[in-house]
Amino acid sequence: MHLFYQPDFAQISALTDDEAFHAAKVLRLREGEAVRVTDGKGSWFDAVVQKSTPKRCDLTVIQRTVQTPRSYRIEIALAPTKNMDRIEWFVEKATEIGIDTVSFFYTRHSERRNMKLERLQKIAVSAMKQSLQAFLPELKEVGDFSNYVPGVSAAQKFIAHLPEDRTPPHLLKSAQPGQEYTVLIGPEGDFTEAEIRLTQQHGFEMATLGNTRLRTETAALVACQALHAVNYLP
Amino acid sequence: MHLFYQPDFAQISALTDDEAFHAAKVLRLREGEAVRVTDGKGSWFDAVVQKSTPKRCDLTVIQRTVQTPRSYRIEIALAPTKNMDRIEWFVEKATEIGIDTVSFFYTRHSERRNMKLERLQKIAVSAMKQSLQAFLPELKEVGDFSNYVPGVSAAQKFIAHLPEDRTPPHLLKSAQPGQEYTVLIGPEGDFTEAEIRLTQQHGFEMATLGNTRLRTETAALVACQALHAVNYLP
Numbered sequence: 447m448h449l450f451y452q453p454d455f456a457q458i459s460a461l462t463d464d465e466a467f468h469a470a471k472v473l474r475l476r477e478g479e480a481v482r483v484t485d486g487k488g489s490w491f492d493a494v495v496q497k498s499t500p501k502r503c504d505l506t507v508i509q510r511t512v513q514t515p516r517s518y519r520i521e522i523a524l525a526p527t528k529n530m531d532r533i534e535w536f537v538e539k540a541t542e543i544g545i546d547t548v549s550f551f552y553t554r555h556s557e558r559r560n561m562k563l564e565r566l567q568k569i570a571v572s573a574m575k576q577s578l579q580a581f582l583p584e585l586k587e588v589g590d591f592s593n594y595v596p597g598v599s600a601a602q603k604f605i606a607h608l609p610e611d612r613t614p615p616h617l618l619k620s621a622q623p624g625q626e627y628t629v630l631i632g633p634e635g636d637f638t639e640a641e642i643r644l645t646q647q648h649g650f651e652m653a654t655l656g657n658t659r660l661r662t663e664t665a666a667l668v669a670c671q672a673l674h675a676v677n678y679l680p
Numbered sequence: 681m682h683l684f685y686q687p688d689f690a691q692i693s694a695l696t697d698d699e700a701f702h703a704a705k706v707l708r709l710r711e712g713e714a715v716r717v718t719d720g721k722g723s724w725f726d727a728v729v730q731k732s733t734p735k736r737c738d739l740t741v742i743q744r745t746v747q748t749p750r751s752y753r754i755e756i757a758l759a760p761t762k763n764m765d766r767i768e769w770f771v772e773k774a775t776e777i778g779i780d781t782v783s784f785f786y787t788r789h790s791e792r793r794n795m796k797l798e799r800l801q802k803i804a805v806s807a808m809k810q811s812l813q814a815f816l817p818e819l820k821e822v823g824d825f826s827n828y829v830p831g832v833s834a835a836q837k838f839i840a841h842l843p844e845d846r847t848p849p850h851l852l853k854s855a856q857p858g859q860e861y862t863v864l865i866g867p868e869g870d871f872t873e874a875e876i877r878l879t880q881q882h883g884f885e886m887a888t889l890g891n892t893r894l895r896t897e898t899a900a901l902v903a904c905q906a907l908h909a910v911n912y913l914p
Contacts, residue, residue, distance in 0.1 A: 577892040
């Protein structure tokens, strides 16, 4: 079964842009063929091709299935790495295991100060389809760390950080099930002391992610999966 | 501090081969410089360069630190993917978060029937150093699935599989802390029914890894991290 992503499908019952082109030119879909479309907002549509052109593929909906959203929401906010490959795999893997929001911020030690979200967006769409999910994570650039931190409104806010004088509890132990979470993951050069202080002023709890030193993108994925684990376990 | 890996360091107090070459030609280490060496078997050696040539770098050991091994052991056994990049990132990430053994087997639906372990070995060494660990995971090709399965001796043996008629418990719920674990991860085309039957005859428990369909290498990493979670939580 061919899978498509069309964010406004509930309104237009058609594929447009790249998805219409792919349907017409690559898959050469004909009238009457069955396809599946998700709007990335929780719905799957079983549908049949009415008319396919490279610009628009009109579909007749047979059935709409609504996927139940998770009872918790995960935002991972991180400093993008210099090497975009590492961020790309994080977005792919986090989408596969399930994530709601990926936010990119810039810190004092950030190795990268700009992001092209378009390619990451495509990777997320592809991973969403691959893992048979109907929710597309939101990817966003949130700018300067110092502007971003005060506005985080999640019920549980964490920063992955190991201070010199003590070991904070593992994220698996601090996170409570069924919450909205935000976890901050620093750049390879770590957060500065001023950045840490700012998070403490805004109610972020320090958390560890294990006994080994992790790369930025590994820490981000480990945090995401730890939050799923907290919710599977009770 | 420069980090090196020398498996027989306890015996020879020297770097050889690539590590000696790297020390002499790339880093141009001189007499008296401080370095750190791990044997990949749990020891760190703080040492000082005595004499460095591209073939051998003799060191004087100042101090040996022994890392306590984990109270549990993780083996992930998987069918290698067609695309080696995916296996390479799995080995890198699993080494970073901690794994004891990665075994590669061949099944009926395997997309790849041969493995070059040399490059994976280098990736594991680099990830071990990067994450400041003194244990190098064992990477091995274990051949045909049907020959490998009967010999698995771990206390807890799992197969990541979702049968059509029921949903087995999540690995997080079935795994007990402090055990030796083996988890089997199938190829993209999944295990055959005969392969599943064989695992059932040899005491493997079926386990799920979440609510989404995961790629082989993602499932392998999720399984590895779930086993860590089981051991962090109690």
